[in-house]
Amino acid sequence: MIYFDNAATTLQKPPAVAQAICQALASFGNPGRGVHDAALAAARAVYDTRAALAGFFGAENPRQVAFTSGATQSLNIAIKGVLRPGDHVITTALEHNSVLRPLYEMEAAGVSLSILKSDPLGCISYAAFEAAIRPDTRAIVLTHGSNLTGNLIDIARVGAIARSHGLLFIVDAAQTAGVIPIDMQKMNIGVLCFTGHKGLLGPQGTGGLIVREGVRIAPLLSGGSGVKTYSKAHPDDMPTALEAGTLNAHGIAGLNAALAYIRENGLDAIREKEQALMQAFYDGVRDIPGVTVYGDFTQPQRCAIVSLNIRDYDSAEVSDALAQQYGIATRPGAHCAPLMHQALGTVSQGAVRFSFSHFNTMEEIRTAVDAVREFAR
Amino acid sequence: MIAKTLKLIITFHTTTEAMSMEACCRAEGADGRLIPVPRSISAGCGLAWCAAPQSEARLRALMESRQIVFQDIHRCII
Incomplete structure (x- = not known):
């Protein structure tokens, strides 16, 4: 997984x-x-x-x-x-x-x-x-x-x-x-x-x-x-x-x-690794046609989270397909954040959240980017 | 039972403060150990610092410098 x-x-x-x-x-x-x-x-x-x-x-x-x-x-x-x-x-x-x-x-x-x-x-x-x-x-x-x-x-x-x-x-x-x-x-x-x-x-x-x-x-x-x-x-x-x-x-x-x-x-080393993984994933998915990424990625520091949707697909279906076909664990739905979803206009679709740890690897990031690209075709 | 002698007993409002006292005394090599609060001092439960009476001045200074808040200092035979 x-x-x-x-x-x-x-x-x-x-x-x-x-x-x-x-x-x-x-x-x-x-x-x-x-x-x-x-x-x-x-x-x-x-x-x-x-x-x-x-x-x-x-x-x-x-x-x-x-x-x-x-x-x-x-x-x-x-x-x-x-x-x-x-x-x-x-x-x-x-x-x-x-x-x-x-x-x-x-x-x-x-x-x-x-x-x-x-x-x-x-x-x-x-x-x-x-x-x-x-x-x-x-x-x-x-x-x-x-x-x-x-x-x-x-x-x-x-x-x-x-x-x-x-x-x-x-x-x-x-x-x-x-x-x-x-x-x-x-x-x-x-x-x-x-x-x-x-x-x-x-x-x-x-x-x-x-x-x-x-x-x-x-x-x-x-x-x-x-x-x-x-x-x-x-x-x-x-x-x-x-x-x-x-x-x-x-x-x-x-x-x-x-x-x-x-x-x-070191807190800094852990954060820098997470930020690098997040940035690599964001850079990999941001320009894929049909993919919408949420949030402000101009911030100098942010949590290692990338939430996205693919076309108008149900986020639950995307998350389930990622798990079933690629063994990738993500979180779909509303994330207990109702007002944020209202602000983003994602109440009915939800969003697929990818969140990273410094224990993750760049190889895992590449696999996830390929999976998102495949689903967006 | 252990033979009873005169002891210095320092009580605290919380277990956390008693643990802070132990950590401080261990770090500084100061005298004493944690014991259950003797019945002659309080019928409630809790932890107290027990040391030799002659340690009082040093322990008071230690608590002041490390900002450890104690409840009372007693001398009793236990």
């Missing part, structure tokens, strides 16, 4: 990830629920991973890193834990349903929502952020990179806008964490939501949110915390406040191994 569905999850992980998970499964107790060797082994792995993530994303302190099952849970915690009826929040048409649906729920509860429209290339005007800000604006919630077009948003620029207006800046880094550099302090990010199983190369079921010191988030869940058992209220100290229940320490150990791999191999 040629796996080009890395925006959904990276299939190929560094071997050390599986090794770390297997070792953890055989040796970990419950992190933070005891002081015997097995519990401490798990607690140490969890703490080491917090520290690694804090360093990786330019956070102030490991205690500000809370683990979750992934970006969706993180975004729900951040959005529902911060916004209150009467607040106004700004987001964009680029968003995934993991941002949109919690925001729609908050809208129904009395939050006012502004959704910035995109242009036909899937880009947002930065002036639109300034124009949308009102006296009651509380936050900007924003994806760092579109999971459909691969377009990036300059979060340093939006972070500066948020800073100048005293707004909380919540970033969905599901498509960029592990590949595109993110520095929370330099970019004025208040809450960074990430998943572990995509660019960070960790296992599914891992992820988290990193919260700037001083930002208060009301917990979505309460329950076991390992401390203050006789208090009726869940503890409000980070990260315990946002981590009710037993953590996925086995998965977190795998995520830590993945972070070590990224550090050893």
Whole structure:
């Protein structure tokens, strides 16, 4: 199989990830629920991973890193834990349903929502952020990179806008964490939501949110915390406040191994390889008659994603044919990005998304370009 | 049971802070180890740092320099 569905999850992980998970499964107790060797082994792995993530994303302190099952849970915690009826929040048409649906729920509860429209290339005007800000604006919630077009948003620029207006800046880094550099302090990010199983190369079921010191988030869940058992209220100290229940320490150990791999191999080297693969695929398909490619490919950096359609063919049929005839794994349909598809005019057709990993090869790219050319004939 | 002696016990608000203390003390070669919070200090659960009483000054300085937030410092016979 040629796996080009890395925006959904990276299939190929560094071997050390599986090794770390297997070792953890055989040796970990419950992190933070005891002081015997097995519990401490798990607690140490969890703490080491917090520290690694804090360093990786330019956070102030490991205690500000809370683990979750992934970006969706993180975004729900951040959005529902911060916004209150009467607040106004700004987001964009680029968003995934993991941002949109919690925001729609908050809208129904009395939050006012502004959704910035995109242009036909899937880009947002930065002036639109300034124009949308009102006296009651509380936050900007924003994806760092579109999971459909691969377009990036300059979060340093939006972070500066948020800073100048005293707004909380919540970033969905599901498509960029592990590949595109993110520095929370330099970019004025208040809450960074990430998943572990995509660019960070960790296992599914891992992820988290990193919260700037001083930002208060009301917990979505309460329950076991390992401390203050006789208090009726869940503890409000980070990260315990946002981590009710037993953590996925086995998965977190795998995520830590993945972070070590990224550090050893270099974020820049990984990104440059992905960008080269994406660019080669884009250059190979862009001029094929009958092929429509979506997104802005003039950006100096973008996610390693190329979404396209062939003539008026159903994207599901194209994706299935790619899998059946060439063994190429892609993602058709709507990609949980309804507003982006509306903006691109692809609601009924969907689009075929090719998304790349640095583990892919140029030979695989050539095979995929030939397949698209063949289908477009 | 282990013979009881006077110990320095440092408690924390979260397990993460206790783990931070352990990582810091290991890196600096400082005295102590993690133990369950003794019942004489708190009936709740959690982890505490246990060290010899004479280590207090060094551990306080370490926590200050590494910005480790502790809850309380106790001396008790355990």
